[in-house]
Amino acid sequence: MATHAPPVEFALPQVLTYPASTPPFLVAQGAEGRLYKTTHITSSRPCALKYRPSKSYRHPILDARLTKARIQAEAKVLDRCCREGVPVPAVYALDAGGGWLMMEWVDGVPVRQGINVWLGERPEDDAVPDAEVADETPLVDLMNRIGEAVGALHRTGVIHGDLTTSNMMLRPWAGGQSNGVSGEDGEKKKAVGGDVILIDFGLATQSVADEDRAVDLYVLERAFASTHPRAERLFTHVLEAYKQAYKKAPSVIHKLEDVRMRGRKKSMLG
Amino acid sequence: MDTTKKKRRIALGCEGSANKLGIGIIAHDPVTNEPTVLSNVRHTFVSPPGTGFLPKDTAQHHRAFFVRVAKQALANAGVRPSELDCICYTRGPGMGAPLTSVAVAARTLALLWGKELVGVNHCVGHIEMGRAITGAANPVVLYVSGGNTQVIAYAEQRYRIFGEALDIAVGNCLDRFARTLEISNDPAPGYNIEQLAKKGGRVLLDLPYAVKGMDCSFSGILTRADELAAVMKAGGRGPDGETFTQADLCFSLQETVFAMLVEITERAMAHVGSNQVLIVGGVGCNERLQEMMGAMAAERGGSVYATDERFCIDNGIMIAHAGLLAYETGFKTLLEESTCTQRFRTDEVFVKWRK
Ligand SMILES: Nc1ncnc2c1ncn2[C@@H]1O[C@H](COP(=O)(O)OP(=O)(O)O)[C@@H](O)[C@H]1O
Ligand SMILES: [Mg+2]
Numbered sequence: 218m219a220t221h222a223p224p225v226e227f228a229l230p231q232v233l234t235y236p237a238s239t240p241p242f243l244v245a246q247g248a249e250g251r252l253y254k255t256t257h258i259t260s261s262r263p264c265a266l267k268y269r270p271s272k273s274y275r276h277p278i279l280d281a282r283l284t285k286a287r288i289q290a291e292a293k294v295l296d297r298c299c300r301e302g303v304p305v306p307a308v309y310a311l312d313a314g315g316g317w318l319m320m321e322w323v324d325g326v327p328v329r330q331g332i333n334v335w336l337g338e339r340p341e342d343d344a345v346p347d348a349e350v351a352d353e354t355p356l357v358d359l360m361n362r363i364g365e366a367v368g369a370l371h372r373t374g375v376i377h378g379d380l381t382t383s384n385m386m387l388r389p390w391a392g393g394q395s396n397g398v399s400g401e402d403g404e405k406k407k408a409v410g411g412d413v414i415l416i417d418f419g420l421a422t423q424s425v426a427d428e429d430r431a432v433d434l435y436v437l438e439r440a441f442a443s444t445h446p447r448a449e450r451l452f453t454h455v456l457e458a459y460k461q462a463y464k465k466a467p468s469v470i471h472k473l474e475d476v477r478m479r480g481r482k483k484s485m486l487g
Numbered sequence: 488m489d490t491t492k493k494k495r496r497i498a499l500g501c502e503g504s505a506n507k508l509g510i511g512i513i514a515h516d517p518v519t520n521e522p523t524v525l526s527n528v529r530h531t532f533v534s535p536p537g538t539g540f541l542p543k544d545t546a547q548h549h550r551a552f553f554v555r556v557a558k559q560a561l562a563n564a565g566v567r568p569s570e571l572d573c574i575c576y577t578r579g580p581g582m583g584a585p586l587t588s589v590a591v592a593a594r595t596l597a598l599l600w601g602k603e604l605v606g607v608n609h610c611v612g613h614i615e616m617g618r619a620i621t622g623a624a625n626p627v628v629l630y631v632s633g634g635n636t637q638v639i640a641y642a643e644q645r646y647r648i649f650g651e652a653l654d655i656a657v658g659n660c661l662d663r664f665a666r667t668l669e670i671s672n673d674p675a676p677g678y679n680i681e682q683l684a685k686k687g688g689r690v691l692l693d694l695p696y697a698v699k700g701m702d703c704s705f706s707g708i709l710t711r712a713d714e715l716a717a718v719m720k721a722g723g724r725g726p727d728g729e730t731f732t733q734a735d736l737c738f739s740l741q742e743t744v745f746a747m748l749v750e751i752t753e754r755a756m757a758h759v760g761s762n763q764v765l766i767v768g769g770v771g772c773n774e775r776l777q778e779m780m781g782a783m784a785a786e787r788g789g790s791v792y793a794t795d796e797r798f799c800i801d802n803g804i805m806i807a808h809a810g811l812l813a814y815e816t817g818f819k820t821l822l823e824e825s826t827c828t829q830r831f832r833t834d835e836v837f838v839k840w841r842k
Pocket of ligand 2: 248
């Protein structure tokens, strides 16, 4: 999985080759970028440096255009979200031509990982009796927090463009919230606890069209179903919380129906 | 030993969901389950330049050629009908009329020879054949054809769709652009675009790049490419005052849409933590796409698996192979249920033969 650090053998972006008190640590090789943990200004302030190396498979003109546009879009959107109170990391610095963006470090793990810990290693059977699943409240709560975060995002006129459970972090609550519960149950509960922070805005755009928001939700819905098939039925809670958090949600959800139909129909015709 | 006496299992597969009629015969080894291709015959309906293939004409083609292709497949395999275990056919997805004409023919064979029928999902056929030929055990699959664009990964007995085209399929985009340019559909419009693109590359025309997470869309690109083609035909110049040719248009179109496909595949690989990628479907024959995918996979420390036109382009052998895999787990399609469906999602199939 993308969470354990691959061996550092990649060329560093120039900014990370200067002497510093904290050596850069390669946290993840994500979809497009590499994410380093380092520090900013003082050695006690961790930060994330996202580097988009050029992609040799792409035509150089297209590659330069996309890299630059995405760093700029990501910085611009993060900035806007920060100002409007959407839970995202703050931007510290960037160099679009150089292909990097430096931002606030978010503690915790991606939501995908938290959900997988919660779901655990159950037999890979399609028919797990629901009664076996004891109390789903902590997972449902997480679904609600995801819906709230996406609602807040759309309220500000931002489309994420790549909503998945890998592109949201779970920042642990101070002190943890599994007081009283110990052992495996406590661990599981803790795994899905924390604030949802949205990350990875490289494909983000600003738009107030319901259609774009609906596609954003559709991307999340499908990513969720394929990544966590066993929790798929809980996705409705995301949409419910989205409705609570965002006034114009009903018309977006209406559009979502159209988008679902289109995706299913067109992609399947010979 | 007794096992040597165990018979190999043999299936005949019939495919006709689009403009290719394919019949193939496969054998699975009784001990190792190793598949062997005994025959793989195909006949393609080619429409004149500037036109696409219509359901009615395509179905007519399949009906006219079915007996010839089936006899050829049996002859090439050196197999008698009595040796077959089952008859497999494409249940969908695809075009209604061609699907139906091939299903009727498959039913006829099953009744004639007294064999079980097995209805197969076309996409699953591509995936299983790709895995069998390349040996890729658990890859992220990019399925790209005239009707489909999907990024797929296996999890918990289903091929899950991680990303797909939100509007038209990539192959459809290429085919329609070939029609705009009125270039030949023989052997395939996409093939001729690829050959033209090899002569282009002086300029990269700016086309809209539309990726949304692991999904993408192609209709905006096609619209823009069509506009540029009209400008070219009228003797005009590009947005930066450059002159450009058909070849430059094909080159720019390929560079843009393939970059999108590689990007969504890479995103799925990062998401599921895999570094193998398998390309299947007709567009998967494109060498430029294979080359780009290979470069991406190499950067991730992995590799790309692709097959040649025999298996990439729609064929009967993949239907035989996937059908036989299902048949071996006890699956069969009753005569009265042996229908076709234009829409049949890859993730609807319960993949009982994998762990
Ligand atoms: N600000 C951050 N703080 C801590 N970890 C982060 C931060 N941003 C990203 N990550 C980690 O790095 C991974 C990849 O980052 P992401 O922005 O999603 O890049 P990519 O476009 O390559 O997917 C994330 O899944 C997450 O684990
Ligand atoms: Mg990401």
